Amino acid sequence: MASSDEGNRGIHIGEVHGAFAIGDNNTVTHNEHAPGHPGTDPAQEELLAAVRQLRADLARVIETPQVTLLSAELADAQQEIETGGRTAPGRLDRLRVALSDAGAVTGMLASGAAVAQAVAGLLGG
Template sequence: MATDEPNVSIGDVSHSTFAVGSHAQAVSHHGTSGQRDEATEELLKAVRELRADLTRVRGDERTAALDSALAQTEDEITRTGQAAPSRRERLRELLGDSQALLNVLASAGAVAGLLGM
C-alpha cells in the first residue's frame, strides 16, 4: 500500500542542532564550553573563590561592581572557554580600585596575579 507522505530517515544526530515545524528555531551551543586552557581554568577557579570570599565581607558599591564583573567573567569562561581581553581589563580596573580589598582577601590577590597585576 503506497502513501503520499514523505519518508524521513534520521541517522546519528550527535552534536547536531535542528528544528522541526513551521515556527521552530534551533540554537547550537555545542563546543562552547570545556575547551579551556590551564591558565583559564586557574582564572575561573580564582574568580569563583573571590566571589565566595566577597560574600564574607561588608559589601558596598565597589564590592557589588566587582562581584558583578566576576559573575560576568565566570559566565563568559563557562560559555566560551575564555575571558575576552576587555573582560580581563575590566577586572584589573576593579581590582586596582579595590586595593584595600586586595590586602584583606588572598583570593583577590590570586585573581590579580593571574591577570598580570
C-alpha cells in the same frame, strides 16, 4: 535509557549524556562548553578557580560600591569562561581595574591576589 526489572523497583540507567538529577531536593551543575568548543586552557581554568574563590570571599565582606562592581565583573568573567572557555581582553581589563578599585578589601584576601595574578598572566604583564 531507563528500565525497571521485574521484582526490583529500582531504576537502571544504562547511559547518560548531559546533566541530570534523581530524587528530591537535588541540584544539577553542568558546565559543558558549546558543541565543537575546544575547551578551556589552563590559564583560564586557573582564573576561573580564583574568581570562584574570590566571589565566595566577597560574599562575607561589607558591601561597598567598589565591592559591588568587582562582584559584578567577577560574575561576568565566570560566566564567560564557563560558557565560552575564555574571557575577552576587555573583560580582563575591567576586572583588573575593579580589583584595583576594591584594593582595600581584595588586598587582604589571598583570593584577590590569586585573581590579580591570573589576570596579569593572561594580559601578559
